[in-house]
Amino acid sequence: MLKRFCREKTALAGLVIVVIFVAAGLLAPWIAPADPTAVNVEHKLLSPSPDFPLGTDQLGRCIFSRLIYGARTSLFYALLVMAIILAISIPVGTLAGYAGGKLDNFIMRVIDILLAFPSLILSLAIAGLMGPGMTHLLIALAAVWWIGYARIIRGMVLQIKEKDFVLAAKACGASRFQVVFRHILLNALSPIMVLATLEIGSIILAISGLSFLGLGAQPPTPEWGAMLSDSRPYIQAAPSLMLFPGLTIMIVVMAFNFVGEGLKNAVHFQKTGGEYK
Template structure:
């Protein structure tokens, strides 16, 4: 893997950016210059100050330090990404394995349910679910997971259909191994690579979707330092205080770009046809 990262510069850039962002998320309480500004603290005498040595990213309309809030926003965005991806995989992967391995009417029912969910754009479906459940970060994560799981079901179903025809699976069947044991011991491990690649690329997209929902007022609520919410509030001051919108937007851009680079690199590394070139 180390050699592959040396030869794939974009994947290396993605890994470096992700490591930096993870460090920001983990060390936010230590790095933040004004941690008291993250939530309730206000300093109206310092509102909308431009970037300076005292406030690296400037201040917002409440005089709060944007650098500190963006750091804690990194932690929130990564939590949303991890939980939403995990929920999507926990729902989608077992259903895809069952559909691909057993086939027949089970496959037909699961795939038709997937088609119903996929008939709606994922963002529109997430908006509808959050509107039904109520705006909050937890409901937003549930909504994203419910709009994302069919992609993992379809992906791992196609892998399971291919793997179940291989010789080692047929040998396990001839020895009387139970179907669910075959799925867990043979089909699932050999179908996992595309899921890993897809999850790494979806991570950035889910963070972008979460920011979009917060921007629309359906996700994080003030004073939570979530990037999309910061942009939503900051757009009212964009003409006079460009940093309020630009800096959280740059963090979203870097995060999405980093995970796309990582996903492309993982796809190349896990594909033996490409890796052996």
């Protein structure tokens, strides 16, 4: 599967971009040219220069440094939200799909009711009730986004548990624990990984969007969505203030989508056994 993934040029390009941004976030204290929160009104709205590669914002802060440190916030919380979503949805979806019966019906009816509300709107309402802050934003997103994942994982489990190798494992006396973890979840791991990779971009957009509305990162924390929000009054005088964080969000989201598409193609080829083109 790794070889097939490496043949996807767009997927490799996306992976390189993701690695660059992750490395930039981890190495931010060493590669950022300036303190991202240092205010110096004498340097406000400067054009790009050797000292400030992308110029400065309305408070004289280095835009390039804030973008680098913003990668820490945006990517870290996106990955953390995804980890929490999977930690909730995998057990719930597996339990519903494997147990079946009344328990499955009860879980799915609860999920159907929650799915009746738009995910982003429900997250916005929860974050608004809890108040601004990245921790509250994380809770709001994780509390809503696991629902759709649980439904998809339940469908995977329903398909896999009817396979011959699962029935053979049961006939050989394998315990429920062995059947679920060794045979069902391990075979569902690849599709779940693809789904998670494809959805990280959506989570980054959600975090940036809610931060843009003031419900996420609070000043002076550098975060891409918050940077977009702060630059709104200067859209005509200094459009680059919105351009750079907007492009950063677009590039990172596209990179994760490319990686997810590459993984999906590799996994699909592995399952179908078809000829790679």
